[in-house]
Amino acid sequence: MASTAGSAHSGAPPEVVCLGESMVTFLPCRPGRLADVPAFERSIGGAESNVACTLAGLGHRAAWISRVGADGFGDHLVRTIAAAGVDTRAVGRDPVRPTGIYFRTDGERPTAVAAVPAPAHGEPAPGARTAEVAYYRAGSAASAMSPRTVDTAAADAGRVLHLTGITAALSGDCLELLRLLTAPRPGRPLVSFDVNYRASLWRTPAAARVLLELARGCDLVFVGEDEAEAAWGLGGGPEALRAALPEPAVLVVKQGARGATAFTGGPEDGRRVPAPRVDVVGQVGAGDAFAAGFLSATLRGLPVRDRLRHGHLLAAAALTVPGDLARPPARESADRLAALHAGEWGTLRLGPGWTTKKASAP
Numbered sequence: 001m002a003s004t005a006g007s008a009h010s011g012a013p014p015e016v017v018c019l020g021e022s023m024v025t026f027l028p029c030r031p032g033r034l035a036d037v038p039a040f041e042r043s044i045g046g047a048e049s050n051v052a053c054t055l056a057g058l059g060h061r062a063a064w065i066s067r068v069g070a071d072g073f074g075d076h077l078v079r080t081i082a083a084a085g086v087d088t089r090a091v092g093r094d095p096v097r098p099t100g101i102y103f104r105t106d107g108e109r110p111t112a113v114a115a116v117p118a119p120a121h122g123e124p125a126p127g128a129r130t131a132e133v134a135y136y137r138a139g140s141a142a143s144a145m146s147p148r149t150v151d152t153a154a155a156d157a158g159r160v161l162h163l164t165g166i167t168a169a170l171s172g173d174c175l176e177l178l179r180l181l182t183a184p185r186p187g188r189p190l191v192s193f194d195v196n197y198r199a200s201l202w203r204t205p206a207a208a209r210v211l212l213e214l215a216r217g218c219d220l221v222f223v224g225e226d227e228a229e230a231a232w233g234l235g236g237g238p239e240a241l242r243a244a245l246p247e248p249a250v251l252v253v254k255q256g257a258r259g260a261t262a263f264t265g266g267p268e269d270g271r272r273v274p275a276p277r278v279d280v281v282g283q284v285g286a287g288d289a290f291a292a293g294f295l296s297a298t299l300r301g302l303p304v305r306d307r308l309r310h311g312h313l314l315a316a317a318a319l320t321v322p323g324d325l326a327r328p329p330a331r332e333s334a335d336r337l338a339a340l341h342a343g344e345w346g347t348l349r350l351g352p353g354w355t356t357k358k359a360s361a362p
Helices: 047-057 072-083 165-170 172-182 207-216 225-232 238-244 286-299 304-319 331-338 342-346
Strands: 016-019 023-028 040-045 062-065 067-069 092-094 101-104 133-136 160-164 190-194 220-224 250-254 260-263 271-273
Touching: 016 047, 023 072, 040 072, 047 062, 047 072, 047 160, 047 165, 047 286, 067 072, 160 165, 160 172, 160 286, 165 172, 165 207, 172 190, 172 207, 190 286, 207 225, 220 225, 220 286, 225 238, 225 250, 238 250, 238 260, 250 286, 260 304, 271 304, 286 304, 304 331
Parallel strands: 016 062, 016 160, 023 101, 067 092, 160 190, 190 220, 220 250
Antiparallel strands: 023 040, 101 133, 250 260, 260 271
């Protein structure tokens, strides 16, 4: 398998390996429908590469595995992700299939700070417009990922392997690869799985069964209450989700404005931590940032409450910038905020630029 040069922390094994598709993203130069926008600015987007880049920004050794086309868009993706400090040596080049791209309007990323702070990651800001997205990813290089085209030994090289349900939706080959990576096997790292249910990607009613099957094979699972209801028809709150998904050692249920609940035992053992208030600039990437913050704190052996708080803080960093990726807070700053007393945490409000200045708890 051909590979692409580019690495960080050369010589040391990664702490976290993230596997999945990243695409070149085209963002509008001004508000309006895709039919009316005259020009676009190039960026990148991908759940797994977002997690890898954020972890690298937090000082962890992170690697990203995928496939890209032998084209300029593939060059841009690999160069940009490697520049963020991520090891890209196991990224394969496909000589036939192209790198995926997509265009979107500014509805997903408002250009002005919301007038009223939105307290939850993933919640639309007041007045935000409906997004319009056009994907060109069918037949992409990443959709050809399989046990035959991906270095599975590289996938197992870290302490954690992070996957998402998006990959399973791309093709039968991708699903085969995820089934292999989530199956019990000697030397398997801790497998982290973000359900990331995207109804537009699934063309089969098997989505619910497939995502539940994959989640049950993983050690750490992230899922939103809303997507659990949409994908699985599971309502009734985090406790009902834990009862339906008892297999993962850790289950994290994201609850929008109410925060997130983590389970390390049965349904009665959940630990809920509210989200801080956030002046939202853009919605995209917050869920990936939350996963990166939680994984970072997990690697550091922090208690569950602090893992959730670090997840919230990284999500807040993503919500207060217009792009998918945000500069993470310095570790000492994040640790200070995560250690706040419950009353101080409950009054915490974060706005644009908070990762580069001292945040206050009024």
